[in-house]
Amino acid sequence: MANNNRLLTFLPLMLAGTFILGMALSHFLPENQNTSVQKISTDQKLQSILKYISEEYVDTVDINNLIELSIPALLENLDPHSVYIPASELTEVSEPLEGEFEGIGIEFNIQNDTIVVVNTISGGPSERFGVMPGDRIIMIDDSLVAGNGVSSPIVMKKLKGKKGTEVIISVLRKSSPKLIPIEITRGRIPLHSVDVAYMANKTTGYVKVSKFAKNTHKEFVYAVKQLLDKGMTSCVLDLRGNSGGYLDAATALADEFLDKGKLIVYTEGKNRPKVSTYATRKGNCHDVKLAILIDEWSASASEILAGAIQDNDRGIIIGRRSFGKGLVQEPTFFMDGSSLRLTVARYFTPTGRCIQKAYDKGKLAYYEDVFSSLVENDTLTPDSTQKFITKGGKTVYGGGGITPEIKMPIDTTGITPFFTEIVNKNLIYRYAWIYSDKNRNNLSRFKNWYTLADELNKKNVYQEFLHFAAKSDVQIPSKMDAKTEKLIRTHLNAYISRNILDDTGFYPIALSIDATFLKALEVLR
Incomplete structure (x- = not known):
């Protein structure tokens, strides 16, 4: 036993000694070992190292794999949006913006x-x-x-x-x-970026744009013309959750609302000259009152559109401060099918605001900023050192992202511990699917959301859901909070309606309790 204890005592020292010896030996080459000193310029160093590894390394090495691993490491020290896309991932990454897939x-x-x-x-x-x-x-x-x-x-x-x-x-x-x-x-399948467009009341249209893809402008024009025919004189354009896409799609939508000659956006970089984009007055909505909804996930092209409208005093921005992505990526394609999207310039709004937020503290802090904004409920005071004045005399702020004129904090009405639990367990979504699937033949008789919602209210789906939740090990409150009950009823009806009628059935019901949307209707009234 004593011997074992002594061994345990000396084992770490032996291992440490072995490590030190190994380090020492690695620095002492045999006298007859071939050595070489190569004069290599800095810009050729990486290529020379790869060549040296390929020719001299003791084991067989997949040089192509080393290259694939080294490129992301190089980009890691640049901005958060310069990215290398391997050939195996390029189609999947590009497909959502192409407007269709097979x-x-x-x-x-x-x-x-x-x-x-x-x-x-x-x-x-x-x-x-x-x-x-x-x-x-x-x-x-x-x-x-x-x-x-x-x-x-x-x-x-x-x-x-x-x-x-x-x-x-x-x-x-x-x-x-x-x-x-x-x-x-198999055939070509359209990928729509205008999720839904409908008349929210007699004069106000609602359009939800989820991304800026190749076909976005075409879809938007089609949707808007239908709404104009129905009497639309004001529009709620919802860009919440829209992470961006093609610049041309965003400027084309801005052109639908701005007068000829108005500056939409300009780009400029160290090695890229200033390029400005102006409105051409070819659009259909120059006389339509406009409110744009944004949140912390509205980014890039969404911010360009919102910034153009805000800086030209053309409409009102409602919601929460946007993400703050204002960097221009230029794609380069390689023979193996891979691509490098390198940041070459910055976006600026018409007043000269740079949309891009700071990224000097690293990628983790860069993306955590979104969650910090949510925790603080977007109550941070705008950077007063980055004030800009529009031609109409309105003060707007730089420092990253677009700050709305009307801030709408996250609505926590009805968010009780019970509601949080059923959401975390995904019970509303699951039960909505079960109910839709079980009653599909009956529910398919309804061709619009309001008659379907009436039917669901008559059937009292809410009570059936509570039984389902209880069977899922959730404690049902003895007295349900009235606002929580309204939340549950609305979400149930919205998800069931989506299962039967797609997004045209979902959004009108879900938006009926959306504080930001309701504020937009109030402002446009």
């Missing part, structure tokens, strides 16, 4: 380890070949995809494919006891 065209959820079709995309292959909402996909070609832990990325990989190629999905349908094989020829 596949079968379904929206799906994975429920109880089974792929369930929520909706088919209008005009897409699945709709044409007879896939129906509520179908359970059991097999894709010869692969079993039910009951084996399938994930959304795997499903998407199996269902996507080049236009004209075929895939067979085998589905279970309530009306049939047997698997139904459906052979689908």
